[in-house]
Amino acid sequence: xxxxxxxxxxxxxxxxxxxxxxxxxxxxxxxxxxxxxxxxxxxxxxxxxxxxxxxxxxxxxxxxxxxxxxxxxxxxxxxxxxxxxxxxxxxx
Amino acid sequence: xxxxxxxxxxxxxxxxxxxxxxxxxxxxxxxxxxxxxxxxxxxxxxxxxxxxxxxxxxxxxxxxxxxxxxxxxxxxxxxxxxxxxxxxxxxxxxxxxxxxxxxxxxxxxxxxxxxxxxxxxxxxxxxxxxxxxxxxxxxxxxxxxxxxxxxxxxxxxxxxxxxxxxxxxxxxxxxxxxxxxxxxxxxxxxxxxxxxxxxxxxxxxxxxxxxxxxxxxxxxxxxxxxxxxxxxxxxxxxxxxxxxxxxxxxxxxxxxxxxxxxxxxxxxxxxxxxxxxxxxxxxxxxxxxxxxxxxxxxxxxxxxxxxxxxxxxxxxxxxxxxxxxxxxxxxxxxxxxxxxxxxxxxxxxxxxxxxxxxxxxxxxxxxxxxxxxxxxxxxxxxxxxxxxxxxxxxxxxxxxxxxxxxxxxxxxxxxxxxxxxxxxxxxxxxxxxxxxxxxxxxxxxxxxxxxxxxxxxxxxxxxxxxxxxxxxxxxxxxxxxxxxxxxxxxxxxxxxxxxxxxxxxxxxxxxxxxxxxxxxxxxxxxxxxxxxxxxxxxxxxxxxxxxxxxxxxxxxxxxxxxxxxxxxxxxxxxxxxxxxxxxxxxxxxxxxxxxxxxxxxxxxxxxxxxxxxxxxxxxxxxxxxxxxxxxxxxxxxxxxxxxxxxxxxxxxxxxxxxxxxxxxxxxxxxx
Numbered sequence: 001x002x003x004x005x006x007x008x009x010x011x012x013x014x015x016x017x018x019x020x021x022x023x024x025x026x027x028x029x030x031x032x033x034x035x036x037x038x039x040x041x042x043x044x045x046x047x048x049x050x051x052x053x054x055x056x057x058x059x060x061x062x063x064x065x066x067x068x069x070x071x072x073x074x075x076x077x078x079x080x081x082x083x084x085x086x087x088x089x090x091x092x
Numbered sequence: 093x094x095x096x097x098x099x100x101x102x103x104x105x106x107x108x109x110x111x112x113x114x115x116x117x118x119x120x121x122x123x124x125x126x127x128x129x130x131x132x133x134x135x136x137x138x139x140x141x142x143x144x145x146x147x148x149x150x151x152x153x154x155x156x157x158x159x160x161x162x163x164x165x166x167x168x169x170x171x172x173x174x175x176x177x178x179x180x181x182x183x184x185x186x187x188x189x190x191x192x193x194x195x196x197x198x199x200x201x202x203x204x205x206x207x208x209x210x211x212x213x214x215x216x217x218x219x220x221x222x223x224x225x226x227x228x229x230x231x232x233x234x235x236x237x238x239x240x241x242x243x244x245x246x247x248x249x250x251x252x253x254x255x256x257x258x259x260x261x262x263x264x265x266x267x268x269x270x271x272x273x274x275x276x277x278x279x280x281x282x283x284x285x286x287x288x289x290x291x292x293x294x295x296x297x298x299x300x301x302x303x304x305x306x307x308x309x310x311x312x313x314x315x316x317x318x319x320x321x322x323x324x325x326x327x328x329x330x331x332x333x334x335x336x337x338x339x340x341x342x343x344x345x346x347x348x349x350x351x352x353x354x355x356x357x358x359x360x361x362x363x364x365x366x367x368x369x370x371x372x373x374x375x376x377x378x379x380x381x382x383x384x385x386x387x388x389x390x391x392x393x394x395x396x397x398x399x400x401x402x403x404x405x406x407x408x409x410x411x412x413x414x415x416x417x418x419x420x421x422x423x424x425x426x427x428x429x430x431x432x433x434x435x436x437x438x439x440x441x442x443x444x445x446x447x448x449x450x451x452x453x454x455x456x457x458x459x460x461x462x463x464x465x466x467x468x469x470x471x472x473x474x475x476x477x478x479x480x481x482x483x484x485x486x487x488x489x490x491x492x493x494x495x496x497x498x499x500x501x502x503x504x505x506x507x508x509x510x511x512x513x514x515x516x517x518x519x520x521x522x523x524x525x526x527x528x529x530x531x532x533x534x535x536x537x538x539x540x541x542x543x544x545x546x547x548x549x550x551x552x553x554x555x556x557x558x559x560x561x562x563x564x565x566x567x568x569x570x571x572x573x574x575x576x577x578x579x580x581x582x583x584x585x586x587x588x589x590x591x592x593x594x595x596x597x598x599x600x601x602x603x604x605x606x607x608x609x610x611x612x613x614x615x616x617x618x619x620x621x622x623x624x625x626x627x628x629x630x631x632x633x634x635x636x637x638x639x640x641x642x643x644x645x646x647x648x649x650x651x652x653x654x655x656x657x658x659x660x661x662x663x664x665x666x667x668x669x670x671x672x673x674x675x676x677x678x679x680x681x682x683x684x685x686x687x688x689x690x691x692x693x694x695x696x697x698x699x700x701x702x703x704x705x706x707x708x709x710x711x712x713x714x715x716x717x718x719x720x721x722x723x724x725x726x727x728x729x730x731x732x733x734x735x736x737x738x739x740x741x742x743x744x745x746x747x748x749x750x751x752x753x754x755x756x757x758x759x760x761x762x763x
Contacts, residue, residue: 041336
């Protein structure tokens, strides 16, 4: 899934639930049902939206979307696909 | 000149309610009091000697056909009853709030933007180029801080100016080529035909696959060709991706506007709110913190509402009763009238009114909780656990609102995104003990558990939640098996509750409580009084009275639960029109029996109950059939007569069953 490397930052496609606190990325697709997808889009998880993880331990995932916090249930969060930008550690 | 109307539209958490209160002050026609469904609140204000109406629409993220709230807001905007729309925007959350704005602009409405809570944005180091914002949106923008009444006059001036202005609003959104192509195509189809809605907007809705609008066009019997064209499009050209493309285009516009007009710091400022959240949403601390907040809430309700102010209310009622009795004696009123006033009205309705201070404190605290932003955290920390019972976190908000009153609790299920979550939450909310049941517990607590008031109350409420969750699981496994559920929720920053909002909320509820005491409860008590003193040949309030005989007929049902006398049975049924009537009825019936011996209600209850039967009676009250207003709102929200009947019966069965278990198991220990 690894795609690119430069200056110690790499990007890869990941599901929202697999990211850790402080990680970020851009929404590239949502693989949920029709209404859930539409709702996520309308709440700001539309194509290209940049997302930062605030909290991802138990319960819903909390993310920052344009600086505002949103909680997304784990089930649904597992269907949000991101182009993740992470610190290089796990990438090289 | 006819009166002009201003409609308020905005996201949830954009401070719209505060805004409404700022504009209208105390000048509201419709209070949001329990039992009356208020979908949109109406108020008025006077500016330069002209009166204006203000309509507060439900807070929504979008104007699709997604939820009941969105439809209410959208239908009102489409009705053209409003002369101008004030779009309240959370300044710290520009993009998502502008998503709603773009839809207003698509509708071709005159919009004035209230850029609200600019103070909060400033604390987060966010600043604005107001001219650029206004230019990009083609609408006037006024910065406001509704909680501090900043920007009120400027906003009113801008709204009034917009009403008189002739400028046609333009839709600033650019769609994808495919969508634009279809808009053009549909536009050509609509050309020159009478449509109930703006042509371009109708086209966008059809492309978005909005079934509600397609249906409305059919219902309104617009031109045959138009209907055929629309149906053709829906059948052959529509695609799910258009719907999402349109959302993307609107957001692209919102982002562009934000880039032009908003300056944000490189690094997000860590606010106090973030720090508080580290504790309140903590994996291990979240639920204990919640339990602590609830326990403190009930203790405070008790300490202030009962111990501090409760005595005052009792004295006022008793003093008033004495005065009226004296007066009736002086004018030589007939004995039956004195009996009615003292035993019926004063003892019955008075028993309810005595709890006004307590109810007031409960609503005050609930209002603080609701206004502070904590509700979203409660929903968050409970989501995981709720999921195990087949529910989602938002159901918990409805349950907390249900502590105050079941009716708004049930109405709040509208914010839930799918039918299953909504229906299950709606069915279990009556188990969450409401404010009107509080007086019932309190007289029993005063009679038997005076030193443990807060704790007993907390346990009762907790037990109600427990039963609600178990029933949710049952419904999830049976009636709503396999339907899907999901959870998306905004976590707004914590805000200091505004005094005005909290007091307004409290007053609406308390005045509703008093109105109910003066109307429904008074009627119930009067009816029961008549039945209790007839026929005249027998001892009034005895088991030989009409009421006594009815009660004696019903009483055996409750014998297994330990409270099998006719008075208790009558009181339970009297509670179905309104819960407060339970205490009122007991007050009246025991007053008729014991008043001459100088006993008060609490003493009478000690005569009739034991600690154990008091517990089983409280359990029954906690769980059994909800009040008529609740059943009515269930009928309305589900658009069905079957659900309320089902609710009335199943809750009665559960209440009875658990009351019997409490009594029978308790008897084993006590002997």
